[in-house]
Amino acid sequence: MDKINIICVDDEREVLESVSRDLAYFADMFNIEECESAFECEELLEELDAQQEYVGVIISDHVMPEKSGVELLTEVALDNRFLGTKKLLLTGLATQADTIRAINNAKLDNFLEKVWDPQELLQTVKELLTEYIVEKGLEYEDYIEKLDPPTLYRLIK
Numbered sequence: 001m002d003k004i005n006i007i008c009v010d011d012e013r014e015v016l017e018s019v020s021r022d023l024a025y026f027a028d029m030f031n032i033e034e035c036e037s038a039f040e041c042e043e044l045l046e047e048l049d050a051q052q053e054y055v056g057v058i059i060s061d062h063v064m065p066e067k068s069g070v071e072l073l074t075e076v077a078l079d080n081r082f083l084g085t086k087k088l089l090l091t092g093l094a095t096q097a098d099t100i101r102a103i104n105n106a107k108l109d110n111f112l113e114k115v116w117d118p119q120e121l122l123q124t125v126k127e128l129l130t131e132y133i134v135e136k137g138l139e140y141e142d143y144i145e146k147l148d149p150p151t152l153y154r155l156i157k
Helices: 013-022 038-050 069-078 096-105 118-136 140-146 149-156
Strands: 004-009 031-035 054-061 086-091 110-113
Touching: 004 013, 004 038, 004 118, 013 031, 013 118, 031 038, 038 054, 038 069, 054 069, 054 118, 069 086, 069 096, 086 118, 110 118, 118 140, 118 149, 140 149
Parallel strands: 004 031, 004 054, 054 086, 086 110
Antiparallel strands: none
């Protein structure tokens, strides 16, 4: 089974821990990585690329010091090594202009507001991982118990 990573990025430790806790459902099949800044995420992306591991989903806060989540996700969207990586912006402070910029420049796959519903986050990540695995041509049967059946059916029919 290929190693697929879910990366969570937020400069607030308690928010990061909360996201990871909400995603614990995936921990037996996917690596859940935590980064406290965009720069830490960029370093992790370099490591994962060097190890030839997949980055299925990046969940990033928007407002962070030094580099915003939109800037980070835009860079990821423009990096050919991470084509297909699903991007989810998680924030409570984004303006409409920020959101439009994220969708247009970062090719955002989804957006959730803080405070999020844990079940909505879980379902969104299930759908994004399903899309990622099918689009990458990976053996989805290896991950089937953690994927979203309606999304899988829509993509493979």
